[in-house]
Amino acid sequence: MKIIRIVPLLATLPWAHSQAIEVAPGDYEPLPAGADAVALYYQHAERKALYADGDRVSDNARLKSDVGILRYIHAVGLAENLVWEPQVLLPFGYLNASGDVGALGDTHGIGDPILAAPLKWTLPTTHGDIFSLAPYLFVPVGSYDKDDALNLGENRWRATLQAAYIHRFTPRLALDTVAEASWVSSNNDFGPAGVKLEEDTRYEYQMALRYALTEKTSVALGGGYVTGAATTVDGVDQHNRLSTSYGRLTVSHFIEPTLQVQAQLGQDFEVEEGFKERARLNLRILKVF
Template sequence: MKLSRLVLVLGMLPFAKSQALEVSPGDFEPLPAGADAVLFYYQHADRSDLYRNGHRTSDNAKLSSDVGILRYIHAIGVSENLSWEPQILLPFGYMNASGDVGALGHTHGVGDPIITAPLKWTLPTANKDVFAIAPYLYIPVGSYNKNDGLNLGENRWRATLQAAYIHHFSAQWALDTVADVSWVSANNDFGATRAKLEENTRYEYQAAVRYNWTPSTTFALGGGYVSGAATTVDGVDQHDGVSTSYARFTVTHFIDPTLQIQAQLGKDIEVEQGFKEGARLNLRVLKVF
């Protein structure tokens, strides 16, 4: 496949195809029953390498993104050891392509809103481990134009089921492990020819080790792996299943008991298909009421 064709296919896939449903270390720790939380996320990522079947086809395929997310959470105490946390997320942002992929142009707008309601069990282990299940539903009302090379919305429904286990070794050390599986409906308005885009199941696994340096400051080191998500366009196999591994380093600090800030640095380690993130910066502010 020529580079120009590869760029067209990869670029016109919705942004969510290459975006894993990542969680930050400690995200599945239960909130106090009755609490409300508002979060704001900002993510900047730069990409310049483009891969096909594990081989780099360009080192000048520049794609940058600046994405924000507003998130609201309400925690409900179902029982002494069970918390239910309905929430909604609204992504928005800007993407810009240049270099060898400049033909993709740029875009801005809102992504598909996400609703979820995790169930979190605090287990009767020595250090109160946590098990959680979280279903997610992406509502296809985000910014999408079949003629654009880049889109923040998917123009299709997406459902994800995520499970997490937090093992607390002690008051200072914990291991977060998260796995999820994601399914999507067909996009029947893909590209200028209004083709039918279908995508196979996508899988992801994440893990991070956390260290509570002080009662208010935590460091975490981890990473993850995303696979699957191969697509067909009008029944033609695109041979584009992803196989991406990544690394993350996270610092979290409570300014006061109800206000938390977080910074995370990361990059892709290995990419089979698509753009490779050379650098990523995530920032987050959390306020609990």
């Protein structure tokens, strides 16, 4: 069966968009200079359909993930209109495969810590548009075992650069756009044989239209597209270039001026390679102090 041939190759695919820095609407709004923030994220995602070369090869390839991220941010004012926000993110979680891909098993542990340092400029436009450049570095110290098909750590360095622009049509209506490129070093200890895994540059584009219903509550509708990230294993092309589009609906609410909760629903629309998310729930609580 075709599915049997594909299962060993699934470990070469980024799982659950984990190597991306998916941006929630409003994430690139600058914090006040001197402020600190702590955020706790929870993501639950379910996948059932599996694709290869654009064809659905299984309707029972089940992969569930429960992932958390703890994030700390400190805002430094560099100029009247420029804020630098060095931060650290620590992912952790659990993955479980079943059905036709049950051979992948399950795993839990810590993901690769992420260091980031976004620069955010407030522009002299009518409503104060925002432009940002944000480098991210994934440090390969997360949970990894070459004998496991699923891992939360990558066992390789990853560098990501995001460019973001927030255009404010009015004080209440804004469009968030983010373009991203991600590069990785080789994993020289991949699979039971400990061979070399290489990956092409990964690209992602995200956008969301955001509207403030009140001073405390906003809603946003958006989505994104992921491409690239084709891999070779021991010099053999895996023919698994990503091409995935997805949608997101987000609601954010300030319980008090420095405490925000956020909920997001989403799913994949089209998938060329790998698992298709049929449902995703993202939750976040953010405290500024």
